[in-house]
Amino acid sequence: MSCPKTEHLTKEYFSSGLSEVSKQEMESHLRSCERCNQELESLLLVQSKLESWQDQRVPHWNRGMELYRREHGQNESQGRIFDLWRWLPTATSFAMLLLVVLNTSLVIGDQGVSLSFGDSSASSGLESRLDAFQNNQQAKLAEFVARIENRQDSNNMQLMQVVFDQTQQTTAENLERIYTFFEEQRLQDLEDMRVGYQELANNDYETIRSLEQLAQYVSFSGEVR
Amino acid sequence: MSLIDEDEALIAAAVKGSAYAWEKLVKRYEPRIYNHGLRLTGNPTDAMDLMQEVFLGVYRNLHRFRGDAKFSSWIFRIAHNKAVDMNRRKKLMTVQSKADDDFDILDSLPGEVKTEPEHRLNEQQLNSQVLRMLAQLPMEQRLIVECKIFQSLTFEEIAELQDMSVNTAKTRFYTALKKLKVVSEEANVLSQD
Structure with a gap:
């Protein structure tokens, strides 16, 4: 069983602009028309199923930065704070590197504070003075060393001369002593021999006689020779 | 405010x-x-x-x-x-x-969602059912359903938004609902089998 009003009725049912009169007419028809009633109920069931949708959570995404990245260069003002914080450590590192590379020096003296970069005139003057001082010191040191060496050489010569003289003198004295000693020993030996002969002469006449003969023979042989 | x-x-x-x-x-x-x-x-x-x-x-x-x-x-x-x-x-x-035969929103969602409590799982199943139904509609009908049911726009607003007459908007919405009714009934038959 079909109804010619079903399509029109269901279309209008979902419209929000119906007048009160139209609404009453529609409700009256629905009460009397099973076909339209069934059709509308089935469509409302579909609507109900669709409305069971539960909103899904949005996955994480970087709302600001995604857009800033895509809009880079066109919206500098929006990203200024982020850029400042993001680049601050890098900028600090760069500044410190510059301080090192440029040989920056900060001098606080009696005349105030002075900041200089690289080889300034003051530092170059100081460096030349340091070089001159170093050269002067080296020259003086060389002169001092040469003087010490000369003095050392002369001292050595004198010392060697003294040692040599003393050694020579000592040697001569020693030889003299040795000679004297040997002479004394020889004289003592002769005296001992003479004493021995005398004792022997006293003890044994024969022996003396033979000895005298022997002595004569010896002295005779010496005379012959 | x-x-x-x-x-x-x-x-x-x-x-x-x-x-x-x-x-x-x-x-x-x-x-x-x-x-x-x-x-x-x-x-x-x-x-x-x-x-x-x-x-x-x-x-x-x-x-x-x-x-x-x-x-x-x-x-x-x-x-x-x-x-x-x-x-x-x-x-x-x-x-x-x-892809409608094998389509399941649960497969396309992050793993953490799948491991959530039962009520969340039920919620996902309901959403999956909605997506299966909507997937049967051509884009122009899906847009009408989206505007009318989920965004609660009037036919006049939809007509203005999509540059069409109010009557066309009503007809397109009605056509979409009828198709969804058929899809839904078929799904019920299949699930009973």
């Missing part, structure tokens, strides 16, 4: 360069835009792409917003147009129709 007033204050601050105001504005509207994209595209990846395109469009045109209409209507108009553009590019409907 009403939401509309808050919107206007946030928009003014965001136009002047306040990242905080911009982020707050995005947070306020991103669930609506993301779920709109999810229902139209059927998958989270395309929904995210669409949402990002929408907020990019909002960002670029924020200074042109004069407050003649509600901000929510203005942003949804952008979202609607972006969805139409994306459909032209990617032919979402074709893809979904071919």
Whole structure:
């Protein structure tokens, strides 16, 4: 069983602009028309199923930065704070590197504070003075060393001369002593021999006689020779 | 302060360069835009792409917003147009129709969602059922259903938004509902078998 009003009725049912009169007419028809009633109920069931949708959570995404990245260069003002914080450590590192590379020096003296970069005139003057001082010191040191060496050489010569003289003198004295000693020993030996002969002469006449003969023979042989 | 007033204050601050105001504005509207994209595209990846395109469009045109209409209507108009553009590019409907037999939103959601409590799982199943039904509709009918049921627009607003007559809008919506009724009945028969 079909109804010619079903399509029109269901279309209008979902419209929000119906007048009160139209609404009453529609409700009256629905009460009397099973076909339209069934059709509308089935469509409302579909609507109900669709409305069971539960909103899904949005996955994480970087709302600001995604857009800033895509809009880079066109919206500098929006990203200024982020850029400042993001680049601050890098900028600090760069500044410190510059301080090192440029040989920056900060001098606080009696005349105030002075900041200089690289080889300034003051530092170059100081460096030349340091070089001159170093050269002067080296020259003086060389002169001092040469003087010490000369003095050392002369001292050595004198010392060697003294040692040599003393050694020579000592040697001569020693030889003299040795000679004297040997002479004394020889004289003592002769005296001992003479004493021995005398004792022997006293003890044994024969022996003396033979000895005298022997002595004569010896002295005779010496005379012959 | 009403939401509309808050919107206007946030928009003014965001136009002047306040990242905080911009982020707050995005947070306020991103669930609506993301779920709109999810229902139209059927998958989270395309929904995210669409949402990002929408907020990019909002960002670029924020200074042109004069407050003649509600901000929510203005942003949804952008979202609607972006969805139409994306459909032209990617032919979402074709893809979904071919994949409808094996299509399951649970497969396309992150793993953490699948492991959530039972009521959340039930919620996912209901959403999956909705997506299966919507996937049977061509994009123009899906857009009408989206506007009428989920965005609660009137036929007059839909007609103006989609540049058609009010009657065409009503007819297209009715056609969509009838098709969904058939799909739903078929699904019930299959589940009873």
